[in-house]
Amino acid sequence: MRHLMSPLDFTTDELYDLMRLADDIRENRQKYAKACEGKTLATCFYEPSTRTRLSFEAAMLNLGGNVLGFASADSSSAAKGESVSDTIRVISGYADICAIRHPKEGAPLVATSHSGIPVINAGDGGHQHPTQTLTDLYTIRSLRGEIGGLTIGLCGDLKFGRTVHSLINALVRYPDIRFILISPPELVVPSYIRDDVLTARGIPFTEVKSLEDAMPELDILYMTRVQRERFFNEEDYIRMKDFYILDKSKMELARENMLVLHPLPRVNEISVEVDEDPRAAYFTQAHNGVFIRMALILTLLKEAGTL
Amino acid sequence: MLNISGIREGYVLDHIKAGMSLKIYDYLKLGELEDGTTAIIMNARSNKMGKKDIIKVECPVDSIDLDILGYIDHNITVNIIKDDEIVEKRGLSLPHEIRNVIRCKNPRCITSVEQGLPQIFYLADEKNEVYRCRYCEEKYRGK
Numbered sequence: 439m440r441h442l443m444s445p446l447d448f449t450t451d452e453l454y455d456l457m458r459l460a461d462d463i464r465e466n467r468q469k470y471a472k473a474c475e476g477k478t479l480a481t482c483f484y485e486p487s488t489r490t491r492l493s494f495e496a497a498m499l500n501l502g503g504n505v506l507g508f509a510s511a512d513s514s515s516a517a518k519g520e521s522v523s524d525t526i527r528v529i530s531g532y533a534d535i536c537a538i539r540h541p542k543e544g545a546p547l548v549a550t551s552h553s554g555i556p557v558i559n560a561g562d563g564g565h566q567h568p569t570q571t572l573t574d575l576y577t578i579r580s581l582r583g584e585i586g587g588l589t590i591g592l593c594g595d596l597k598f599g600r601t602v603h604s605l606i607n608a609l610v611r612y613p614d615i616r617f618i619l620i621s622p623p624e625l626v627v628p629s630y631i632r633d634d635v636l637t638a639r640g641i642p643f644t645e646v647k648s649l650e651d652a653m654p655e656l657d658i659l660y661m662t663r664v665q666r667e668r669f670f671n672e673e674d675y676i677r678m679k680d681f682y683i684l685d686k687s688k689m690e691l692a693r694e695n696m697l698v699l700h701p702l703p704r705v706n707e708i709s710v711e712v713d714e715d716p717r718a719a720y721f722t723q724a725h726n727g728v729f730i731r732m733a734l735i736l737t738l739l740k741e742a743g744t745l
Numbered sequence: 746m747l748n749i750s751g752i753r754e755g756y757v758l759d760h761i762k763a764g765m766s767l768k769i770y771d772y773l774k775l776g777e778l779e780d781g782t783t784a785i786i787m788n789a790r791s792n793k794m795g796k797k798d799i800i801k802v803e804c805p806v807d808s809i810d811l812d813i814l815g816y817i818d819h820n821i822t823v824n825i826i827k828d829d830e831i832v833e834k835r836g837l838s839l840p841h842e843i844r845n846v847i848r849c850k851n852p853r854c855i856t857s858v859e860q861g862l863p864q865i866f867y868l869a870d871e872k873n874e875v876y877r878c879r880y881c882e883e884k885y886r887g888k
Contacts, residue, residue: 521859521860521861522855522859523859523861523862540855541853542853542854542855542857542858542859543851543853543854543855543880543881543882543883544854544855544856544878544879544880544881545855545859545880547855547879547880548855548859548862548880562855563853563854563881564853565853565881565882629884630869630877630882630883630884633870634869634870634875638870
């Protein structure tokens with residue numbers, strides 16, 4: 439049974455096929471309107487989410503399928519102490535595919551050990567968020583034509599930001615990628631990314647504190663939110679949350695064709711005045727998430743022999 | 746000079762770093778051996794190491810999983826004894842996977858809440874002897 443736990447579960451060739459399928463879905467919506475008729479997606483979200491959950495649900499509904507699930511641990515049996523293993527065993531009998539988000543890192547992997555249906559990691563703690571990465575890669579490819587030969591600035595919470603970890607893991611497989619990691623010293627990327635991925639593969643990267651200094655060099659600026667829910671200490675969160683704010687004056691330092699991406703939701707880190715800038719691509723990115731998730735659902739269900 | 750007699754069948758673990766033998770006793774779960782006797786010699790004189798620990802275990806051969814020793818210290822010498830003779834000196838290497846020996850200390854890891862989950866670590870970097878939790882990929886720092 440094939441699952442999606444990390445963006446690395448798909449080869450770059452398989453990702454290319456997935457993106458081509460997403461392109462076809464975007465251009466021929468009607469052709470896929472009944473592709474998953476009679477099939478059900480379970481969305482098991484143990485922590486709050488708007489975009490990811492609705493994006494999954496929109497994807498399945500656009501494919502003519504059904505959706506069931508829960509939107510927080512409080513409204514599920516997890517509040518009664520049910521384990522992830524038991525939940526997925528039960529869900530396997532109710533649905534054909536499952537997207538699971540959990541605050542504990544590795545929870546979706548546990549689910550795969552007991553699941554009879556494909557499981558998609560929809561975010562596990564500060565660890566991985568592979569479908570956001572598919573969305574990011576798809577957006578970069580859609581807007582830049584190809585993935586490669588890019589200087590990518592990742593800015594904000596690089597310690598707990600799972601989208602950042604997943605994206606770095608995925609991008610290092612493409613040619614001529616260089617990273618500028620922009621964060622306060624307290625929120626630098628964890629060692630399993632810096633040492634095991636970047637250094638081990640000889641990928642050029644620098645770690646800096648100043649967003650302004652990095653701006654002129656960037657082809658892509660990937661902004662992230664400082665996530666309150668990842669901090670054990672409210673004081674630390676308040677000290678960090680407004681460390682970076684992208685505004686018009688900083689955008690003036692950037693190249694004309696630089697793209698600003700953000701996994702959303704944003705809080706203060708991108709000023710609303712930037713929304714009108716043609717380089718602001720984060721809402722396009724959010725819309726792309728539906729097409730790539732449609733392609734993913736179709737692919738996993740086909741590989742499972744369900745379609 | 747302390748004298749501990751030889752063993753008929755079992756293991757002699759030699760060249761253990763002084764002070765590590767009790768930890769190894771726990772890791773190998775020697776206290777749980779149903780049919781076994783263990784002697785621990787601590788701070789024995791060693792030409793090579795200055796001081797060393799030695800563990801002698803009288804038990805059926807292959808009743809102990811020695812893979813974990815490679816993780817603890819691959820310089821330990823494992824002598825396998827049968828009929829009062831050393832029949833094999835086993836070299837140690839880092840195990841590719843460690844199961845239910847060390848625990849993940851990341852409070853955000855699923856292993857901190859999900860009951861009955863095996864604690865699994867994989868060898869992520871052989872050169873630097875780095876193990877990571879299979880679930881959350883956090884580096885193990887307790888060694």
